[in-house]
Amino acid sequence: MKFLKVLQMIDKTLNKNRIKQRFNRSAGSYDEHAHVQRRVVQRLRELLSGYLSGEAFNVLEAGCGTGLLTRELKRWPAVKELWVNDLSEELCTRTADMLDIPASHVVPGDIETVELPAGLDLIASSSVFQWLSAPGETIARLVSRLVPGGWLVFSTFGIHNLQEIRELTGEGLDYPDRSTMRRLLEAGTEILHAEEEEIRLRFSDPVDVLKHLKRTGVNNSESNKLRTPSALRRFAEAYRFRYADHDGSCCLTYHPVYYICRKPACFS
Numbered sequence: 001m002k003f004l005k006v007l008q009m010i011d012k013t014l015n016k017n018r019i020k021q022r023f024n025r026s027a028g029s030y031d032e033h034a035h036v037q038r039r040v041v042q043r044l045r046e047l048l049s050g051y052l053s054g055e056a057f058n059v060l061e062a063g064c065g066t067g068l069l070t071r072e073l074k075r076w077p078a079v080k081e082l083w084v085n086d087l088s089e090e091l092c093t094r095t096a097d098m099l100d101i102p103a104s105h106v107v108p109g110d111i112e113t114v115e116l117p118a119g120l121d122l123i124a125s126s127s128v129f130q131w132l133s134a135p136g137e138t139i140a141r142l143v144s145r146l147v148p149g150g151w152l153v154f155s156t157f158g159i160h161n162l163q164e165i166r167e168l169t170g171e172g173l174d175y176p177d178r179s180t181m182r183r184l185l186e187a188g189t190e191i192l193h194a195e196e197e198e199i200r201l202r203f204s205d206p207v208d209v210l211k212h213l214k215r216t217g218v219n220n221s222e223s224n225k226l227r228t229p230s231a232l233r234r235f236a237e238a239y240r241f242r243y244a245d246h247d248g249s250c251c252l253t254y255h256p257v258y259y260i261c262r263k264p265a266c267f268s
Contacts, residue, residue, distance in 0.1 A: 016110055019131060020088045022217040023065065029215040030066050036199050036254040037127050037216070038068055040155045043258060044126055045072045048153055051192065051260050056080035057121040062111045062142070062154070063087065063128030067095035073124065074099050083107055083117055087131075112138045122151045127218075127256075129156035130173055136184045143188040149265045152189055156181070158196055158255040164243050165213070165252075168235060169226070178257065189261035196257040202249040206239035207232070209252050 023030070031038075057078050064070045064084040073079050084101055086092035089108035096106045107114060112132060123142050132138050142152060159175045166172040176184075178196065185191055203209050210226070226232050243251050 016087060016133075019217075024088050024090055025217065030217065031068070033212055033215040034066075034068065035201065036256070037218075039199065040256045040258075041068045041072060041126050043256075044069065044124070044153065044155055045076075047193065047258060047260055048076070048078075048124065051153075052078060052122065052151060054078070055121070057151075058117075058119060059083070059122045059124060060085060060107070060117060060120050060145070062123060062125035063131075064095045065091055067099060069124065069126040070095055070099055070101075074101075081105065083120075085109070085111055085114065085116070087111070112141070116141075116145050118145050119147055120145050120150060121147060122153065125154040127155055127157065129154055130161070130175055135176060135181075136187075139184050140188055143263055146263045148263060150263045152185075152261040152263070153259070155256050155258045158257045160198060160253055160255040162213075162218070163253050163255075164209075164239065168238055168242070175255075181257070181259070185259060185261050189263055191259060191261050193260035194258065196255065199254040199256065200251045201254070202245070202251055204249060206236040206250050209239065209250055212252070 055078055058081045059073060059079050060083045061070055061073060062085050064086045070082075070084055073082055082101060083105040084092055084096055085107040086095070087108075087110055092106055092108040095101075096103070107116060111128070112134060123146065129135060139152070146152065157173075157175055159177050161175055162172055178194070182191060182194070201212070203212065226235055239250055240248075245251065
């Protein structure tokens with residue numbers, strides 16, 4: 001059946017332990033420097049309010065991190081019960097404690113494998129799906145936990161995300177293009193809304209770009225190419241040559257993509 005044919009469309013290998021360690025290390029600086037992620041959360045909140053209203057929802061947040069989206073969900077009157085998940089047990093527990101979410105509703109672990117609650121009305125996620133090793137299988141898994149007519153609402157990042165780093169180092173996440181993501185989602189849901197945007201942050205120096213990535217934990221590069229002074233100098237020179245603006249500032253591109261999806265009322 002169509003649903004099963006696309007499950008193996010993408011299968012990426014990511015070191016989840018390193019991802020967890022990176023976000024744990026950046027937890028103290030993340031909120032201050034996650035300018036794009038905060039903007040993405042606000043847009044997700046607008047979309048949620050526009051499409052889902054007047055009901056009491058049982059909600060799971062996939063990848064709560066430091067709680068940027070969690071805070072919005074907690075303030076949203078439509079939420080009846082809220083479960084939070086994160087790859088990092090430390091972050092998941094900290095966010096739950098901060099926002100008075102009971103231990104029974106804390107689901108730490110890899111969203112691709114951890115046991116999830118059933119009978120959910122909404123699964124929401126911000127800036128997480130780009131980290132999935134097997135997005136097709138995971139989307140199918142999440143949809144299976146939704147009630148008929150339930151919602152999957154999330155943001156991820158598209159193929160132009162952090163393109164400057166990818167072009168200079170040859171490393172980074174393998175972002176699925178929009179047509180691939182649509183095929184994965186359409187196997188089990190109806191896509192009611194999809195949009196994308198490009199956001200360019202400006203930094204005074206290429207080294208500040210690298211500091212930003214470290215403070216937010218968002219880059220998957222495991223490169224040894226920038227670990228010597230000479231390599232860092234060459235990187236900075238190349239970055240300025242290719243991406244510096246007329247005023248000398250250096251750009252870094254983010255490419256958020258948003259989806260509002262609904263599980264059919266009759267689903268097999």
